Amino acid sequence: MTAALRVLEFNAMGYRRVWRGTLFSTFLSPVLFLAAMGVGLGTFVDQGGNGALGPFSYAAFLAPGLLAGQAMQTAGFESTYPIMGAIIWDRTYFGMLATPITVPGIVFGQLGWMAIRMAMVSTAFFIVMVAFGLVASPLGILSIGVGVMTGLAFAAPIMAFAATRKNDQAFSMIFRFGLTPMFLFSGTFFPIERLPARIQLLAEILPLHHGVALARHLCLGDAADRSDQVVHVVVLSAYIVAGTIAALITFRRTLVR
Amino acid sequence: MATSSEPALIHARGLTKRFGAFTAVDAIDFDVAPGESFGFLGPNGAGKTSTVRMIGCVSPVTEGVLTVLGLDPAADSSRIKSRIGVVPQQDTLDMELTVRENLVIYGRYFDLSRREAGRRADELLEFVQLGERAKSQVEPLSGGMKRRLTIARSLINEPSLLLLDEPTTGLDPQARHLLWDRLYRLKQRGVTLVLTTHFMDEAEQLCDRLVVMDKAKIVAVGSPRELIEQYSTREVLELRFPADAAPSDASIFDGVASRVEQLPDRVLLYADDGEAAASVLHDRGLRPETSLVRRSSLEDVFLRLTGRSLIE
Numbered sequence: 001m002t003a004a005l006r007v008l009e010f011n012a013m014g015y016r017r018v019w020r021g022t023l024f025s026t027f028l029s030p031v032l033f034l035a036a037m038g039v040g041l042g043t044f045v046d047q048g049g050n051g052a053l054g055p056f057s058y059a060a061f062l063a064p065g066l067l068a069g070q071a072m073q074t075a076g077f078e079s080t081y082p083i084m085g086a087i088i089w090d091r092t093y094f095g096m097l098a099t100p101i102t103v104p105g106i107v108f109g110q111l112g113w114m115a116i117r118m119a120m121v122s123t124a125f126f127i128v129m130v131a132f133g134l135v136a137s138p139l140g141i142l143s144i145g146v147g148v149m150t151g152l153a154f155a156a157p158i159m160a161f162a163a164t165r166k167n168d169q170a171f172s173m174i175f176r177f178g179l180t181p182m183f184l185f186s187g188t189f190f191p192i193e194r195l196p197a198r199i200q201l202l203a204e205i206l207p208l209h210h211g212v213a214l215a216r217h218l219c220l221g222d223a224a225d226r227s228d229q230v231v232h233v234v235v236l237s238a239y240i241v242a243g244t245i246a247a248l249i250t251f252r253r254t255l256v257r
Numbered sequence: 258m259a260t261s262s263e264p265a266l267i268h269a270r271g272l273t274k275r276f277g278a279f280t281a282v283d284a285i286d287f288d289v290a291p292g293e294s295f296g297f298l299g300p301n302g303a304g305k306t307s308t309v310r311m312i313g314c315v316s317p318v319t320e321g322v323l324t325v326l327g328l329d330p331a332a333d334s335s336r337i338k339s340r341i342g343v344v345p346q347q348d349t350l351d352m353e354l355t356v357r358e359n360l361v362i363y364g365r366y367f368d369l370s371r372r373e374a375g376r377r378a379d380e381l382l383e384f385v386q387l388g389e390r391a392k393s394q395v396e397p398l399s400g401g402m403k404r405r406l407t408i409a410r411s412l413i414n415e416p417s418l419l420l421l422d423e424p425t426t427g428l429d430p431q432a433r434h435l436l437w438d439r440l441y442r443l444k445q446r447g448v449t450l451v452l453t454t455h456f457m458d459e460a461e462q463l464c465d466r467l468v469v470m471d472k473a474k475i476v477a478v479g480s481p482r483e484l485i486e487q488y489s490t491r492e493v494l495e496l497r498f499p500a501d502a503a504p505s506d507a508s509i510f511d512g513v514a515s516r517v518e519q520l521p522d523r524v525l526l527y528a529d530d531g532e533a534a535a536s537v538l539h540d541r542g543l544r545p546e547t548s549l550v551r552r553s554s555l556e557d558v559f560l561r562l563t564g565r566s567l568i569e
Contacts, residue, residue, distance in 0.1 A: 002368060003366075006362075006365050006366050006368075009362065009365055010351070010362050010365075013354060013358055013362055014351070014353035014354060017353070090349070090350070090351060090352050090353075091347060091348075091349040092349060092351050094315070094345065094349045095345075095349030095350070095351070095363070095410075096366060097315050098313060098315060098338065098343040098345065098349075098411075099338055099339075099363065099366035099367055099414075100335040100336075100338050100339045100366065100367065100368070101366050102335065256315065256316070256317065257276070257316055
């Protein structure tokens, strides 16, 4: 689909100007998180441990969850303000639609670009994890793909929502009441089995837990139960597909009158 | 011209656009011939932009027939769009990109190779006199420069039809004249221009033929000259009176002009010979504060057809 590739190219052209700045922060963030929470807090947890994490250190348990969480944060940003900018502030999409670029071209091109951003962030995170010695299985490299899927599972529905907004007020709500609690209670820092049953159920319905669990199993190489992995992939895919369909609808509604 | 045997480049019959219960364009008919400069004139909210957006295939037709370049916008929008250029009312420039990058990426949307897009970008930047700003960001450019960049961008696919929605609104006279000059050159190259405006001088400068729209309908069609002949007189005599000193009895104007319009502080007399009318009134003892004879303009036609009251 040429139109989608062109929209992707547009994003890449803008990114070319800022990539040096983001490269540094992309690596800095995992280093800080893993140093503070993995090594710092982890030493504490491991010393008082009751073997709940099996043979693995807390840092090794935590790192893949943070990778998925970071992909979610990236998705949250990329699918809100830039979308609003292209619809309302700069009206870039209207410029595109005056050319052979179509609404599906915009939606898929934008998702494709976000997938690339998520792959960049997840790869950087994975490199830092390897440097910290936190990847036990060669299958761990697939967690980069999990990062992309997790990111898209958020990006697609959030961009569908963003296209319905007239201003950016709702976006900080998404972060404050959506993404941040999810980051804390989706098994990133501790297994969701520790949560009250109802909240555990909620965590299992939402996408982040599935990205976290999948990335963790791949990095630790402890995937005992295959069917669990399938469930994770299916849930993430369902969010991506449903979100994409919603985005096709809301984008058309907003952009074509 | 309209009488040409060539098939119309744009053909509309009963063209209608509704937004819910609101009718923006109400069953209008028009044809635009190849190479013609065609204007939509009308007050704000008359339906000009909605019409141009339907021609540009970015707004679905509610009812009626519309063909553009012989194609149906509902079925062939991408093919139509690949052959037209659009200058929208509000700029849609990419603020993150430089002036030149804005043109190159736009060329890419039309599937030009990077090399070809770059070549055309450099050429167009010279054409709109922005060559020296190629590497600067878009944000700090003046309104006139942004508008020129938008026009350059609309030409990147070498369109045979250019749609301009209020191309010079908000620009200073220098920028407007530069834009008119560039548009006139395009017209000479055979590009068909379709523009909306509420500036009469712009319509007189650029349009071979125009329609006047009011309240979603077309109220008049013709060349600027034809419209003036049909809806106004050759000259207008404008008489200004000091406050409250205007003649209370309008019968003093009887037989002097083909139409008399009395405004709060002025009287407009539409006559073929303004001087003659002025001397008759002088003989009748009328002593206005100032008296001015001018040629009738499209503005007179416009105000006659669409009324003087403000449209809010």
